[in-house]
Amino acid sequence: MVENAVFRVEGLRKSFGQNEVLGGVSLNLHAGEVTVLMGANGAGKSTLVKIISGVYERGGGAMSLAGQDFAPRKPAEAIRAGVVTVHQNINDGVVADLDVATNLTLDRLTGKGVPTLFNPSRVRRDAKAVADRMGLTIDLRARVSDLSLADRQMVAIARAMAHQPMVLILDEPTSSLSSAEADRLFRLIDRLREQNVAILYISHRMSDIRRLADRIVSMRDGVISGVFDTKPLDYEGAVNAMLGRKIHLDRIVAKGAARPVLTVEGLRIAQGARPISLTLGAGEVVAITGLVGVGKTALAETLFGVRRPLSGTMTMNGRPYAPRSAADAIAAGVFLVAKDRATSGIVGGFTIERNISLPFLRRMSNLAVLKRRVERATARRQIEELGIVCRSEKDEMPTLSGGNQQKVMVARWMAQDSGLFILDEPFQGVDISARRDIAAKLRASADNRATLLFVTELDEALETADRILVMSEQTIVGEHRNGDIDLERLLAEVAGGPLHSAA
Amino acid sequence: MTLRDYAIRYGFIVLLLGLVAYFAIAADGFVSPQSAVFIFQSVAITGVLALGVTATLVVGGFDLSIGSVATSAMMAAAYVMVVLEQNAVVAVVVCLLIGAIVGLINGWLIVYMRVPDLLATLGMMFLLVGLQRIPTEGRSIATGMTMPDGSVANGKFGDAFLALGRHRFDFFIPNLIPVSVVVLLVLAILIWFFLEYTRFGRMMYAVGSNERAAELAGAPVKAYKIWAYVISGVFASIGGILLAARLGRGDIASGNNLLLDAVAAALIGYAVLGAAKPNAFGTAVGALFVGILLQGLTMMNAPYYTQDFVKGVVLVVALVFTFALSGRGRS
Numbered sequence: 001m002v003e004n005a006v007f008r009v010e011g012l013r014k015s016f017g018q019n020e021v022l023g024g025v026s027l028n029l030h031a032g033e034v035t036v037l038m039g040a041n042g043a044g045k046s047t048l049v050k051i052i053s054g055v056y057e058r059g060g061g062a063m064s065l066a067g068q069d070f071a072p073r074k075p076a077e078a079i080r081a082g083v084v085t086v087h088q089n090i091n092d093g094v095v096a097d098l099d100v101a102t103n104l105t106l107d108r109l110t111g112k113g114v115p116t117l118f119n120p121s122r123v124r125r126d127a128k129a130v131a132d133r134m135g136l137t138i139d140l141r142a143r144v145s146d147l148s149l150a151d152r153q154m155v156a157i158a159r160a161m162a163h164q165p166m167v168l169i170l171d172e173p174t175s176s177l178s179s180a181e182a183d184r185l186f187r188l189i190d191r192l193r194e195q196n197v198a199i200l201y202i203s204h205r206m207s208d209i210r211r212l213a214d215r216i217v218s219m220r221d222g223v224i225s226g227v228f229d230t231k232p233l234d235y236e237g238a239v240n241a242m243l244g245r246k247i248h249l250d251r252i253v254a255k256g257a258a259r260p261v262l263t264v265e266g267l268r269i270a271q272g273a274r275p276i277s278l279t280l281g282a283g284e285v286v287a288i289t290g291l292v293g294v295g296k297t298a299l300a301e302t303l304f305g306v307r308r309p310l311s312g313t314m315t316m317n318g319r320p321y322a323p324r325s326a327a328d329a330i331a332a333g334v335f336l337v338a339k340d341r342a343t344s345g346i347v348g349g350f351t352i353e354r355n356i357s358l359p360f361l362r363r364m365s366n367l368a369v370l371k372r373r374v375e376r377a378t379a380r381r382q383i384e385e386l387g388i389v390c391r392s393e394k395d396e397m398p399t400l401s402g403g404n405q406q407k408v409m410v411a412r413w414m415a416q417d418s419g420l421f422i423l424d425e426p427f428q429g430v431d432i433s434a435r436r437d438i439a440a441k442l443r444a445s446a447d448n449r450a451t452l453l454f455v456t457e458l459d460e461a462l463e464t465a466d467r468i469l470v471m472s473e474q475t476i477v478g479e480h481r482n483g484d485i486d487l488e489r490l491l492a493e494v495a496g497g498p499l500h501s502a503a
Numbered sequence: 504m505t506l507r508d509y510a511i512r513y514g515f516i517v518l519l520l521g522l523v524a525y526f527a528i529a530a531d532g533f534v535s536p537q538s539a540v541f542i543f544q545s546v547a548i549t550g551v552l553a554l555g556v557t558a559t560l561v562v563g564g565f566d567l568s569i570g571s572v573a574t575s576a577m578m579a580a581a582y583v584m585v586v587l588e589q590n591a592v593v594a595v596v597v598c599l600l601i602g603a604i605v606g607l608i609n610g611w612l613i614v615y616m617r618v619p620d621l622l623a624t625l626g627m628m629f630l631l632v633g634l635q636r637i638p639t640e641g642r643s644i645a646t647g648m649t650m651p652d653g654s655v656a657n658g659k660f661g662d663a664f665l666a667l668g669r670h671r672f673d674f675f676i677p678n679l680i681p682v683s684v685v686v687l688l689v690l691a692i693l694i695w696f697f698l699e700y701t702r703f704g705r706m707m708y709a710v711g712s713n714e715r716a717a718e719l720a721g722a723p724v725k726a727y728k729i730w731a732y733v734i735s736g737v738f739a740s741i742g743g744i745l746l747a748a749r750l751g752r753g754d755i756a757s758g759n760n761l762l763l764d765a766v767a768a769a770l771i772g773y774a775v776l777g778a779a780k781p782n783a784f785g786t787a788v789g790a791l792f793v794g795i796l797l798q799g800l801t802m803m804n805a806p807y808y809t810q811d812f813v814k815g816v817v818l819v820v821a822l823v824f825t826f827a828l829s830g831r832g833r834s
Contacts, residue, residue, distance in 0.1 A: 306718070338716075347708075347716050348712050358706075361706060365701070
């Protein structure tokens with residue numbers, strides 16, 4: 001197989017500051033083959049893609065395309081050389097206000113030797129040729145903004161294919177498509193495979209991967225952690241290589257729950273998903289794990305009241321619990337450290353102190369006038385408690401490291417006692433020592449509340465939780481008590497497939 | 504602190520003091536209580552409007568309708584007293600209601616109809632400019648005017664109402680401080696206290712900085728945004744009341760500069776003390792800055808048509824202070 005590799009990556013390295021993101025990645029892509037790249041958040045997939053597509057400069061290593069050295073300095077150079085990338089955000093690949101024909105030929109509007117005048121009939125002729133080659137049946141005169149997401153995706157890919165590339169990179173192309181729409185995309189990809197294009201397909205969706213993959217490459221912590229190319233493909237092995245399993249130095253002692261805090265019955269969070277039932281008890285730390293896009297954040301938001309369930313009931317401390325807003329949830333003692341702190345947690349213009357007090361302003365004020373002394377004392381106490389590294393509680397958030405920013409988010413929601421404390425991906429973009437600090441703090445303070453974590457990385461669940469639930473396809477598919485975990489079964493549940501061995 | 508930090512923090516205050524010093528030397532009679540009061544009086548109405556627009560800037564919005572809200576309130580006050588022959592209290596209540604209703608509609612358009620703030624309030628501005636002329640078929644309102652149906656309007660501005668624009672309080676010197684200046688100071692202190700020291704103000708800043716974070720912290724984001732436009736509308740209508748009281752008639756040609764001056768004051772406020780965010784104190788200083796500049800230029804006999812240009816230059820310089828030098832515009 002190696003001899004017909006069209007595209008080769010050899011020992012690619014990249015660091016941002018002191019943070020090494022890629023630590024020597026080697027990868028081969030073959031003509032007429034779909035190679036799926038799997039990796040959890042922060043594994044380095046997007047950095048790899050950006051280097052290949054010429055957005056970032058590489059830090060070391062070599063790339064070659066059809067035997068020639070390949071070192072694009074700009075995205076346009078990569079495209080001209082024959083390596084085309086369709087990025088995750090569909091709307092980056094199309095111009096919404098132009099018609100399909102213009103979009104398909106957009107890249108011919110710039111560059112050397114292009115006539116100054118715009119020739120509509122030639123554009124339509126060229127576009128027609130591109131569309132025919134791709135089997136695209138979209139009206140070429142339609143405006144892209146009037147198309148469905150799937151059609152836009154098709155246009156973006158067809159536009160990329162207009163360059164007749166040797167290598168096509170698709171970055172999570174199905175993340176916003178329905179399954180019927182995804183089917184159309186898969187047929188298009190089949191067609192490209194027949195045309196001998198080497199395709200690198202990045203995805204978390206097991207169903208996509210089962211449908212398309214000729215090979216699977218797993219990535220973890222900036223290196224390739226597994227290559228699977230013998231049929232039948234070992235999907236569980238690939239998931240295992242991506243999520244990893246390290247030796248746990250600080251294995252936790254799992255605790256049992258006392259009284260139940262939250263009971264969920266028959267909760268459906270998506271059309272066609274099986275209902276979820278679960279009970280969370282006081283004193284236990286429960287982690288829900290699963291791949292990206294299986295509904296973890298949707299469940300977290302449903303419990304926190306910012307998303308309505310399709311059906312089902314919830315009970316909190318014996319009382320019916322049906323929050324209609326974050327404010328309802330907070331009033332009922334349900335707190336959420338939301339995923340992606342930069343967009344949904346941190347108030348950039350505020351100091352640490354003001355970020356911590358944000359949800360509790362009513363409790364920290366007297367006739368609407370803020371009690372600044374209480375606010376400051378709370379902030380100082382929380383900085384001390386979580387070991388936030390800063391000069392003072394007056395520091396602005398952008399001056400803190402990622403780990404410390406996350407500690408501020410956790411400190412915010414630990415400033416007052418909660419009944420149910422939910423954390424959605426609390427360890428994302430957090431260094432290992434801050435992660436240990438936060439996990440230790442969560443466990444140490446867990447006694448009088450239920451604690452629920454949503455994590456993609458299995459390690460994080462194993463390090464912090466008493467009980468681990470597995471999510472797949474918008475529902476919970478497995479439950480494990482941390483201690484004597486059957487990892488084979490857990491990984492099979494994560495991968496969403498039927499069990500091979502009798503468990 | 505580095506020199507750059509000092510420049511960001513105190514640059515604008517130094518510029519303000521430098522300007523005062525320059526005019527004190529260059530323009531005769533610039534340094535006198537009367538001149539100071541005149542400056543205050545000239546900035547009173549724009550200052551009130553600027554404080555209102557600051558509230559919308561705090562929640563990350565913008566209100567272009569303030570100028571026309573003020574002139575609409577002025578026309579309404581004149582109509583209520585001159586044509587409908589009502590007293591001053593009714594006129595003031597009607598004006599405040601107009602401000603609140605326009606604010607509610609602005610907020611509704613922006614929050615529920617998802618019209619971008621600039622466009623929604625721009626549309627409202629055009630709407631009000633037209634609306635205020637309909638009852639009198641485009642004529643100014645004054646006692647004794649002939650109505651479209653041929654009758655004569657005999658009502659007049661109440662004395663109590665006119666006092667809002669013309670009465671002066673004694674302050675060391677008899678008849679020194681006009682009512683409008685007192686109104687400005689009271690409103691400035693109110694909005695400053697509200698934004699800096701109450702939980703509502705704090706949450707408004709949070710909404711402006713990261714809406715989703717504020718929502719996930721339990722804030723009713725939509726309500727906060729609508730309230731900001733209501734505050735802006737009410738403040739603009741107060742500005743209109745003061746304008747009507749000063750003029751003593753409903754003059755369709757007045758108030759053209761209110762929007763530019765008020766927005767300039769609020770945006771200049773970003774640069775004061777390196778705040779890099781909308782704030783009441785900065786807005787007040789910004790309004791003062793514009794007033795001093797115009798008064799000084801007038802006393803030095805600069806032609807009136809250069810004044811808008813100078814204001815524009817000052818605004819652009821202030822924005823450079825805020826966004827380029829402090830580097831916060833990028834984060």
